Amino acid sequence: MQYPVARQGAWKIALLVVLLALAVAFPGCVPAKQSGRLKVAVSIVPLADFVRQVGDGLVEVETLIPPGASAHTYEPTARQLAFLTKAGLFVTNGLQLETWASSVVDKVGKRELLKVVASDAIPRSRLIKAGQYGGEKDLTGPYDPHVWLDPPLAAYEVDAIAAGLSKADPAHAATYMKNAAAYQQKLKALDSETESRTATFKKKDFVALHPAWAYYARRYGLTQAGAIEELPGQEPSGEKINKLIDDIRRRKINVVFAEPQINPKAAQVVAAEAGARLLFLDALGNPDKPDVSTYIKMIQHDTAVMEEALR
Template sequence: MRARAFLHEAENEANHRHRVGARILFCLFLMVLVGGCEQPNTKVSEPTAGDRIKVVASIYPLADFVRAVGGDRVEVVTLLPPAASPHVYSPSPRDLARFRGAVLFVQIGLGFEFWSAQLARAGAGEDLIEVETSEGVDVIHETGHDGAHGHAMGNPHIWLDPIIAMHQVRAIRDALAGLDPDHREIYFRNAAAYLGDLEGLDEEIREAVNGFARKSFVAIHPSWTYFAERYGLFEAGVIEPSPGREPTPVEMMKIVRQVRESSAKVVFAEPQLNPKAAHVLAKEVGAQVLTLDPIGSPDVEERSTYLKLMRYNLDVMRRGMQAP
């Protein structure tokens, strides 16, 4: 076990170095590309947009919002692969190709997509319109949580609160209508229908949460902070002080104490993060580990849209928040 823990530490360290190294390499790569070395690459299959508007969304839920509002007027490309954590992502040359021909880049903002700025401009050119859907959102700033890896400007997991998601959908609607005023009515009609769906989702969650026997939970990462605040749940502890970094023994003891003082009996892990620390804590406090998915995936039917994803997560929460 010690050897494994050591290996894991070494791996984290190596990952970190790898990220720094990858970023430098990537900058060099951009310099070469922008310097005029662009060559037609037949291996990268470039989707043709026709007269459709090509939109790049940083994460899958945002891509789903764009699809809901844009309908068949848009072609949507998701930047982040479903299994990747946005916090520890290093872009690849393939991501650059994803921006080719794009006119709109929809993101969270708040430094969440810290890896995307150069990428977007190099891939799509100066005319790319960028929408930060966190603009105008009342952002939660975390205390006692190192601000590294995309939390420096506040907690970016705003989309997991359906009411804030409605704000994001309106931002996307306005951006599309501005870009393509001839079809403004379509975007407004689609958005209105989808906003209605989100309202329905909100009511469903409220009703479900009312039936929860417990209101407290522990999370491996503060992804559900906005959700908790919206629906009167209590985040009794967050395990990873910064995404991808496991807590030190001292930090772990502090969380254990905190969780013991609460009524939480569930630790929520995430498919994009290593669940090891979640299992260690759960064992320590006699809780169960369940997995909530903040991102979703086109390859998993029950999590293939934002609405499905949120209902899936609500079901998992139901299991975690019932009485013993």
Template sequence: MNVRRLIPTAATAGAVALGLMAVSACSVSSAADGRDEDGKLKAVASFYPMQFLVEEIGGDHVSVTTLTRPGVEPHDLELKPRQTAELNEAGYILYLKGVQPAVDEAIAESEAKNKVDAAALTELEHHGAEGGHSHGEHAEGGHEEEHAHEGDGADPHIWLDPVRYAEVAKGVEASLAKADPDHAADYKKNAAALTKKLDALNAEFAAGLKNTTTKTFITTHSAFGYLADRYGLDQEGIAGLDPESEPTPARVKELQSIAEKEKVSTVFFESLASDKTAKTLAEDTGLATDVLDPLEGITEKSKGADYIEVMRSNLAALKKALGAK
């Protein structure tokens, strides 16, 4: 056995040390540049609707992580130190101001250069009143929603309207191209493909909900104001924009009257929040219950593997509940 081969020379040791220093420097440079060790743009999304956009448009050029794990209700998310560190090292952040207060604060304080608020890429509206009552265009006497800007109590659930979501997608494409200009052409191509899917989804909703027995639907989480406006429906929320808030006795009584008058057949609830209130109202009024997914996260219980599939499941549920012809 040649012992000398096991003992590195000074020159060899120096070369190894220099190599390690180079690798370390490269890693630090990549982190500072907002890229992973493979050179991909490190993107952080606040929750699923933002994650879907970055993955679809970013494609192979981005490495995406999400701050909200599947199955976690996003509104009350509290960030861990590791996630705060991810924000500081990110080359691109996409979030939606007004959905997650803790996330909004952490992103505002982060050192990332490219921080994009999806709410600034389209126009927000108020879908206010107790229970989140929202009228579509067919309402008697007309109903024009008050336009708003982020941070003043406007409804943030823009992703549930495929048209608005497509507007946001275009803004995401432009912002990704700014953060990573070398792949701008690919981002444009991917965004065009996604927009085509969203246009088709919009056409399906418009056709499927055009002729229905009733235009009114009741839901625990008043997340569907933009969808209602887009397709001429009336959303009647049991609670408000917060899925965990409880309705007043007066609101419950009002909903019972609305259900009878508008021939409502179904009370919708969501998979990430308690269905207790929905089932209680349904029992009191003799109505059925079903899931209308606000798409704040994809889990094993979701009726679809991604945004497009779950939205189509929502369409099927609405068609059934509203008596589509």
């Protein structure tokens, strides 16, 4: 009695062929299904990765600040504004990293747009005051906004994202929660791995072009001893540069870290004058670059770069 089963199989294949032919003939059918996914606008690349990890196939993510650009200075494009008008959720880091965000929401006239400020999930006691480590007081806000560079704090941001996705799309809430928990396990492994790797560093101090590394440094027992530019592109004074060069020599600091998103000129000058190395850390990542294509890969890459100078 194999015949009916075979017949049924053949019928299914025939149906598939018809459906595929329809999809080819009417390509509009395919995007229609895709547009059923929850549209999520996200400010920065690492948070976009968190949204993809938690949303796994259920979300369509648009990163507003493109890879390679700085988070502090940014203007959305017309296409991004159009995406925002259709978005069901808008995810930002907060702590005044995205000072442009509220005016953008005003611009698209969607006051009811559901928003997630990912850093809101982090206990205030875990935040670092701006300028507390490395450099003077940051001009943008009372706290250092670069929280995602500490993996356990990133895990809180993943909680906030899972809650936001569940609110925007309650039908898939259980999946979002399950995915978030699985990803947080990976962050835990990343944290342990980074902890054992950094524990072997003989040197602990470094200077950064822009002070993004205070959370990472605190977590792994390192010291961001100074920063050249408080905000990217904010030219330091000659007096400040001279003081930094003195500090680097006096503390025997051997490395200055620049970032691919920021003009390294000032860092090159300081490193050359002080006799320190200039290496590049990535605080945001870039989906198009294999070594920093995800948040986890980016932290591993940054740790390897630090290791090169500090071990």
